[in-house]
Amino acid sequence: MEIKMIxxxxxxxxxxxxxxxxxxxxxxxVKTKRTSKIGIIFISMNDGSCLENLQIIIKKNVYxxxxxxxxxxxxxxxxxxxLIKYSPTTKQKYEIHATNITILGWVKDxxxxxxxxxxxxxxxxxxxxxxxxxxNIIGAITRIxxxxxxxxxxxxxxxxFYWIPTPIITTTDTEGNGKMFRVSTLNKNHLLSSQNKKxxxKKxxxKKETFLTVSGQLNAESYSCALSRxxxxxxxxxxxxxxxxxxxxxxxxxxxxxxxxxxxxxxxxAIDMLIYITKSLLDERxxxxxxxxxxxxxxxxxxxxxxxxxxxxxxxxxxxxxxxKSKINFKLPVHWGIDMSTEHExxxxxxxxxxxxxxTNYPKKIKPFYMRLNKDNKTVSSMDILMPxxxxxxxxxxxxxxxxxxxxxxxxxxxxxxxxxWYRDLRIYGTIPxxxxxxxxxRLISFITGxxxxxxxxxxxxxxxxxxx
Amino acid sequence: MEIKMIxxxxxxxxxxxxxxxxxxxxxxxVKTKRTSKIGIIFISMNDGSCLENLQIIIKKNVYxxxxxxxxxxxxxxxxxxxLIKYSPTTKQKYEIHATNITILGWVKDxxxxxxxxxxxxxxxxxxxxxxxxxxNIIGAITRIxxxxxxxxxxxxxxxxFYWIPTPIITTTDTEGNGKMFRVSTLNKNHLLSSQNKKxxxKKxxxKKETFLTVSGQLNAESYSCALSRxxxxxxxxxxxxxxxxxxxxxxxxxxxxxxxxxxxxxxxxAIDMLIYITKSLLDERxxxxxxxxxxxxxxxxxxxxxxxxxxxxxxxxxxxxxxxKSKINFKLPVHWGIDMSTEHExxxxxxxxxxxxxxTNYPKKIKPFYMRLNKDNKTVSSMDILMPxxxxxxxxxxxxxxxxxxxxxxxxxxxxxxxxxWYRDLRIYGTIPxxxxxxxxxRLISFITGxxxxxxxxxxxxxxxxxxx
Numbered sequence: 001m002e003i004k005m006i007x008x009x010x011x012x013x014x015x016x017x018x019x020x021x022x023x024x025x026x027x028x029x030v031k032t033k034r035t036s037k038i039g040i041i042f043i044s045m046n047d048g049s050c051l052e053n054l055q056i057i058i059k060k061n062v063y064x065x066x067x068x069x070x071x072x073x074x075x076x077x078x079x080x081x082x083l084i085k086y087s088p089t090t091k092q093k094y095e096i097h098a099t100n101i102t103i104l105g106w107v108k109d110x111x112x113x114x115x116x117x118x119x120x121x122x123x124x125x126x127x128x129x130x131x132x133x134x135x136n137i138i139g140a141i142t143r144i145x146x147x148x149x150x151x152x153x154x155x156x157x158x159x160x161f162y163w164i165p166t167p168i169i170t171t172t173d174t175e176g177n178g179k180m181f182r183v184s185t186l187n188k189n190h191l192l193s194s195q196n197k198k199x200x201x202k203k204x205x206x207k208k209e210t211f212l213t214v215s216g217q218l219n220a221e222s223y224s225c226a227l228s229r230x231x232x233x234x235x236x237x238x239x240x241x242x243x244x245x246x247x248x249x250x251x252x253x254x255x256x257x258x259x260x261x262x263x264x265x266x267x268x269x270a271i272d273m274l275i276y277i278t279k280s281l282l283d284e285r286x287x288x289x290x291x292x293x294x295x296x297x298x299x300x301x302x303x304x305x306x307x308x309x310x311x312x313x314x315x316x317x318x319x320x321x322x323x324x325k326s327k328i329n330f331k332l333p334v335h336w337g338i339d340m341s342t343e344h345e346x347x348x349x350x351x352x353x354x355x356x357x358x359x360t361n362y363p364k365k366i367k368p369f370y371m372r373l374n375k376d377n378k379t380v381s382s383m384d385i386l387m388p389x390x391x392x393x394x395x396x397x398x399x400x401x402x403x404x405x406x407x408x409x410x411x412x413x414x415x416x417x418x419x420x421x422w423y424r425d426l427r428i429y430g431t432i433p434x435x436x437x438x439x440x441x442x443r444l445i446s447f448i449t450g451x452x453x454x455x456x457x458x459x460x461x462x463x464x465x466x467x468x469x
Numbered sequence: 470m471e472i473k474m475i476x477x478x479x480x481x482x483x484x485x486x487x488x489x490x491x492x493x494x495x496x497x498x499v500k501t502k503r504t505s506k507i508g509i510i511f512i513s514m515n516d517g518s519c520l521e522n523l524q525i526i527i528k529k530n531v532y533x534x535x536x537x538x539x540x541x542x543x544x545x546x547x548x549x550x551x552l553i554k555y556s557p558t559t560k561q562k563y564e565i566h567a568t569n570i571t572i573l574g575w576v577k578d579x580x581x582x583x584x585x586x587x588x589x590x591x592x593x594x595x596x597x598x599x600x601x602x603x604x605n606i607i608g609a610i611t612r613i614x615x616x617x618x619x620x621x622x623x624x625x626x627x628x629x630f631y632w633i634p635t636p637i638i639t640t641t642d643t644e645g646n647g648k649m650f651r652v653s654t655l656n657k658n659h660l661l662s663s664q665n666k667k668x669x670x671k672k673x674x675x676k677k678e679t680f681l682t683v684s685g686q687l688n689a690e691s692y693s694c695a696l697s698r699x700x701x702x703x704x705x706x707x708x709x710x711x712x713x714x715x716x717x718x719x720x721x722x723x724x725x726x727x728x729x730x731x732x733x734x735x736x737x738x739a740i741d742m743l744i745y746i747t748k749s750l751l752d753e754r755x756x757x758x759x760x761x762x763x764x765x766x767x768x769x770x771x772x773x774x775x776x777x778x779x780x781x782x783x784x785x786x787x788x789x790x791x792x793x794k795s796k797i798n799f800k801l802p803v804h805w806g807i808d809m810s811t812e813h814e815x816x817x818x819x820x821x822x823x824x825x826x827x828x829t830n831y832p833k834k835i836k837p838f839y840m841r842l843n844k845d846n847k848t849v850s851s852m853d854i855l856m857p858x859x860x861x862x863x864x865x866x867x868x869x870x871x872x873x874x875x876x877x878x879x880x881x882x883x884x885x886x887x888x889x890x891w892y893r894d895l896r897i898y899g900t901i902p903x904x905x906x907x908x909x910x911x912r913l914i915s916f917i918t919g920x921x922x923x924x925x926x927x928x929x930x931x932x933x934x935x936x937x938x
Binding site: 433 | 518629640651653719
């Protein structure tokens with residue numbers, strides 16, 4: 001009689017979704033291997049479906065005449081057929097008693113396998129970004145990232161938001177700071193000929209100079225001014241020459257835009273979403289979170305605190321007062337009007353409030369033209385959410401819906417009004433009060449995992465001088 | 470006594486989620502307005518949350534002394550307070566008896582409002598891409614697109630897949646055809662100086678020539694070779710000078726990659742996913758689908774057929790035989806080895822099988838280097854899914870996991886082996902059989918809605934000579 005084999009993933013076995021004595025086939029990579037004194041081979045294998053490894057017991061009668069099994073090393077890929085049994089040890093609940101092992105792929109020159117079982121530095125792992133997903137830490141980050149993103153989609157879907165694929169290639173500089181990547185198909189010969197100075201980009205693919213987007217917001221607004229609740233979720237780009245732990249040239253942003261909303265509505269949405277995500281992670285990716293805990297990153301305590309904490313909300317001018325009162329000798333002196341830097345944010349979130357904080361009503365001069373001017377004529381109806389450890393992860397505002405004031409702000413910001421003709425149209429034809437925010441996905445993941453270098457948060461980071469893999 | 474007002478969206482009222490006699494506030498845009506003989510104003514308003522408009526009844530006592538209400542035109546934005554009542558007509562189930570109307574935004578020069586209530590051509594609407602989401606057709610496409618994407622994430626999450634943000638800026642040409650956009654920060658002066666011929670890109674942001682990705686697959690594979698089930702979902706780019714109904718320079722792709730999978734596994738996954746999406750749409754976006762039906766696009770019949778139909782699966786060589794037998798005088802003559810064009814696909818899906826079809830085992834010469842070579846040495850273990858009306862929407866394959874054969878294929882394809890060092894590593898260290906596919910999101914939406922020009926499927930299309938908005 002042929003035995004029915006269930007092909008399964010390790011997470012199903014570990015979670016007890018299959019009964020003991022079930023015949024299963026499971027595939028994965030060898031993490032470690034040891035042979036007991038009485039000749040039983042123990043293989044710890046992983047398939048990335050969860051953090052935990054599956055214990056495989058191979059008795060002599062299985063590997064007899066199959067000497068190659070004893071030659072397995074870390075990183076080899078195998079197919080295991082066997083039975084699920086309760087494990088007699090406390091280390092794991094279930095183990096597999098193998099009836100057959102097939103080797104799918106060897107590791108060439110095992111002594112030089114880049115992902116040996118020993119500890120590797122994060123710097124080293126960045127150089128082998130194609131193999132580092134095989135490590136516990138990058139695996140855990142990947143599963144947590146997925147859960148965060150999935151829960152964001154779910155949360156927004158449940159709240160009546162529609163996803164909008166805002167364009168990546170654009171002619172618009174949303175933030176008005178000009179740090180953009182050019183997109184072009186002009187060939188080298190054209191580039192190297194100096195004759196076409198005037199109409200340089202006329203021969204380009206789009207017949208004009210185009211760039212990679214820094215934000216989908218302006219385009220997203222045109223959809224919120226029709227479908228009310230929408231969100232952009234996509235990659236954004238900054239050609240900034242900053243080599244810090246917090247900056248990437250390419251990163252993903254979530255940008256919800258809500259029609260008929262005020263500042264408090266988006267603050268509530270942002271907090272509700274952050275708490276929903278955090279609760280889901282504590283419920284559903286507990287083991288992956290605990291992995292960081294073990295590394296002395298106290299993120300579970302932090303996350304539990306987050307979901308029960310009040311997000312402290314203060315006005316920018318109040319924040320400035322607190323900083324002044326601190327009597328600390330900040331590198332950037334504190335006065336009303338400054339664009340707070342990391343040192344200020346750190347003091348507020350980590351020293352003074354010891355909790356996430358929301359700062360509202362920033363001076364208009366340090367914020368983009370599209371933020372709604374307050375009655376004081378000096379500040380805009382804006383908010384930033386700052387997290388201990390990572391700083392700003394969310395920035396949002398009411399959008400200026402009054403055409404006259406918008407035009408004034410465009411002029412003040414020295415932007416070309418003509419270029420924003422379609423954005424202005426949204427204020428000319430049935431304008432509405434509306435608001436939205438942007439959230440940097442990588443920074444949120446950094447905050448949640450406690451992994452502080454953002455280059456370890458994305459699979460293949462793009463930074464100055466680096467676009468490898 | 471103050472009455473408690475519930476701020477709600479139109480879809481909640483239309484779907485009967487609130488009781489009649491509930492006091493509500495609802496915001497939106499005027500679609501049409503008429504005044505009855507006895508002076509009652511009827512406003513049909515929409516907020517984009519659903520296709521249906523909400524009927525607002527404004528009696529004389531409400532708009533008395535508020536003459537401006539009678540001046541409302543299509544496109545004006547309003548805030549309505551009122552009571553939910555059963556509607557006496559069969560046109561709708563519920564209507565609102567207004568107690569107060571606030572005008573949020575007028576339409577400047579109503580006679581020239583670009584989205585007047587009359588019928589507009591799709592060509593015309595493309596020129597006002599920032600306002601067209603206010604039309605029924607673009608609204609319906611947007612809501613359907615969201616549901617499709619959300620259900621894709623849900624389906625893959627439920628099947629144990631993790632999302633991977635594969636890089637957008639890359640040095641790798643996955644498809645090996647070179648139609649890529651360059652990404653650069655070199656300034657015009659550098660571009661116009663012809664002195665740096667040799668080290669032209671050394672001064673660029675990434676210190677080398679970089680491009681926009683044509684596919685996230687190779688990077689995705691490095692994660693499936695560690696986490697088993699993963700998917701890329703992001704924008705991809707082709708700098709092809711094709712101005713057809715089916716081509717965009719920027720489009721979104723779904724790319725699942727599965728470790729330990731064979732061709733039949735990904736065919737099953739693709740079909741299961743398509744059926745799951747289609748069922749969800751029929752259940753949850755019925756009205757939006759019906760809108761296209763009314764436009765004589767028989768998509769509901771088509772979709773109902775899809776979920777019950779067998780996807781016909783045939784070998785490439787069988788498909789060639791069928792085409793030969795047809796005795797049709799195709800522009801591109803049929804023989805084993807051709808890369809089928811639209812005319813061939815149309816014959817197979819629309820004339821011969823009259824159903825979606827899956828074609829397997831294409832000649833290696835017309836497919837990329839990474840597809841797994843079959844035993845015949847002539848074909849690769851690949852599959853395309855073709856839909857009536859739109860043609861190919863899915864293309865997938867087993868991935869060549871044998872390093873020697875991969876190297877041979879890289880050489881045959883005249884690619885530089887060194888550039889693929891990290892991709893080759895995946896075959897050197899614990900290689901595994903694996904497979905995956907790519908699905909063009911816009912083409913799927915085009916198939917489902919029956920809207921045939923892909924420029925109407927994306928919010929802001931990027932095509933040769935066009936990167937407006």
